[in-house]
Amino acid sequence: MNATIAPHMQPERDVHADARAAQSRWSVTPMRERLRVVRALRHLIAENADRLASIAASVSDRPIAEKLVSEVLPLADACRWLDKCADRVLATRRCGSRRRPFWMQGVTFEVQRQPFGLVLVIGPSNYPLFLPAVHALHALAGGNAVLLKPAPGTRHVALAFAQLAREAGLDPALLTILPESVQAARSAIADGVDKVIFTGSSENGRDILATLAETNTPSVMELSGQDAVLVFADADLDLVVRALRFGTTLNDSETCIAPRRLIVIGNVPEQLRQFEVPERIPSFEVPEGLRKLAGGASHRITDETRTRPGRGAGNSPVDSAVPPGRIPDGDDVRWLAPPANFHRPSGTNGDAVPPEMRDDCIAPIPMHVVPDEAAAIALVNSADFALGCSIFSRDIARARTLAARIKTGFVLINDLIAPTADPRMPFGGVKASGFGTTRGDEGLLEMTFPHVVAIRHGHSRPHFDAPDQGDAHLFSAYIRAAHGTHRFAAFRDLFRSLITKLKTRKTRP
Structure with missing residues (x-):
């Protein structure tokens, strides 16, 4: 299937409200359905490789061959990596009894990866296709919606990528291309975003961090190098x-x-x-x-x-x-x-x-x-x-x-x-040069946060009871028995403390 790449202007709308509504649906979409869109997008990128490279090359008058290998090919590879690996990276991790502390008997928990919600991607001008697109794809695979603010002179590149994403089956509200101006990024932050992925100079990064600090908005800063x-x-x-x-x-x-x-x-x-x-x-x-x-x-x-x-x-x-x-x-x-x-x-x-x-x-x-x-x-x-x-x-x-x-x-x-x-x-x-990570397992995890759900099985909840006389000796003996070097003596003291504890409970009116 051939896609028509038309870098036209999008109509004005309440992008935040539309994006958040779409994200609430996307976040509960099974991973296999999200990755189906990524897989279709990968095929479209391959079919439109020359045209994408030409559009990206027009920004700085670079050779088409260079843009094919430095932007289009890595972007297609990133799609394939997400298709094959995102499910593993973002899978729920369950912790049962293995290596569980003895005093936590009955406790199990699982670590889920939850999307932040609305992610603002601020792209650079040097690689106007690959860098903002791969960040957007990682955010989308993680269950987020994306606002993409392209660098000056690169909006047509971002729009070409967004159109292919729509043809791949992505809800248009999940990927919005903002204007190129600095004010567009400021307005997006002021209206409320849940995470920012910025690629650019250290000076501009510090300016954005100062703004994000007012609302404690997390970010990834991919900044200058020497x-x-x-x-x-x-x-x-x-x-x-x-x-x-x-x-x-x-x-x-x-x-x-x-x-x-x-x-x-x-x-x-x-x-x-x-x-x-x-x-x-x-x-x-x-x-x-x-x-x-x-x-x-x-x-x-x-x-x-x-x-x-x-x-x-x-x-x-x-x-x-x-x-x-x-x-x-x-x-x-x-x-x-x-x-x-x-x-x-x-x-x-x-x-x-x-x-x-x-x-x-x-x-x-x-x-x-x-x-x-x-x-x-x-x-x-x-x-x-x-x-x-x-x-x-x-x-x-x-x-x-x-x-x-x-x-x-x-x-x-x-x-x-x-x-x-x-x-x-x-x-x-x-x-x-910044902080945080993009790409790879660590970069995909950056697009989510750990959400822990713990369950206490059984009926015993001794920590709910008020401390008894002698509990301090019991706790001290347990710590020495579990973690000390003279464990035999500590276990003996622990056993005596437990016997005393049981006798006290029996005599309690």
């Missing part, structure tokens, strides 16, 4: 160079987990000295952690810093660019320079400064040379942002040991960016 690439001396350097070229060109480098700094452990290999940063990279400022180590303020490369004397200075594409302040002994900050043959786009001027070094043109990737693993870990963990990190080494065991000490949301070994598109993999950062 990801580091760690290179060991034994790394496959050809692979490293290919990875850097891929990471700095994918989606015009508008990817939150694109490489923003390179950390080399030991000497700088010749391949990295000769690596040229591709031409279209956004301007980059030294991360806060690097500024702290350098003792200086925010620093951009300029003609002055390029010619400043120091290790690596000269005609090599890797030149010394030391920010103001002292660099710790044994460390070396250098920069991967842009191509020497890069020319400023037409319509610009300022020939006094070489085009490849102008501040408003391309800024290079900082390369920090450290003597050992401890220094590399300290540098990564000192940064304000902590979304992801990549390690390149032929010694996988060594890389895994290092990865365990890095405090970021994820670490990739011998790869860059691509593994995060795996629908099984949870995604999220810490510190200034």
Whole structure:
């Protein structure tokens, strides 16, 4: 079946009331029925893959092939993962007598996963199809209704996805596409939502958090990153160079987990000295952690810093660019320079400064040379942002040991960016890169909250009775018998206390 994708404007209506009414019905819809919609949507995405990619590519004038593999394919994979795994992840967990405390005899309970209700998804502009759509799908699979606020210039992408969802059988009231304006998100929050999933900058995330704090509305914040690439001396350097070229060109480098700094452990290999940063990279400022180590303020490369004397200075594409302040002994900050043959786009001027070094043109990737693993870990963990990190080494065991000490949301070994598109993999950062998780088991669980139902079987409810004289000794003996080291003596005291308790009850009038 072919779907007609028409990114038309939706009529004005009371979206909150309609969404909540639809959600109350959707929440009690059996999981197999919800997933039937997801399955049908997956097939429609496949049949309309080229058209979806074209619509997504129109936002930033990217190649269709890139959008097919970076947005459409991961979205279809996410649908399949939900179809196969959502029932397991959201299944009710029942706890009977296994590992139950002795004094809780007769108690059983079950943990249900309940939908929050109305979820607001605020999407980014860099991946206008995949990111907001996968968040919306996880929320819908969890039994929620969704208000999707697209980034400026991307509403037609969101509407195309919503139309396919409707053709797959989804109640239109369960997925409402809001206007692109910031005010649309503010109005939605003011009217009342039950959870917010935000993808964007740390600054905007803090603004939204301040608003949500007024009503204690929970959220997931998927914020900025300044990801580091760690290179060991034994790394496959050809692979490293290919990875850097891929990471700095994918989606015009508008990817939150694109490489923003390179950390080399030991000497700088010749391949990295000769690596040229591709031409279209956004301007980059030294991360806060690097500024702290350098003792200086925010620093951009300029003609002055390029010619400043120091290790690596000269005609090599890797030149010394030391920010103001002292660099710790044994460390070396250098920069991967842009191509020497890069020319400023037409319509610009300022020939006094070489085009490849102008501040408003391309800024290079900082390369920090450290003597050992401890220094590399300290540098990564000192940064304000902590979304992801990549390690390149032929010694996988060594890389895994290092990865365990890095405090970021994820670490990739011998790869860059691509593994995060795996629908099984949870995604999220810490510190200034946000909190909470999207995608994978953990991301689906984020769309629900644990609702516990406990049952007390039998007639015994001793805790309802007023404490008797001697109960304190009984409780103390039980704690020592259950958890202490001298358990034989404790059991003896417990037995005596129970006998005393029974005798007291018999003599009670």
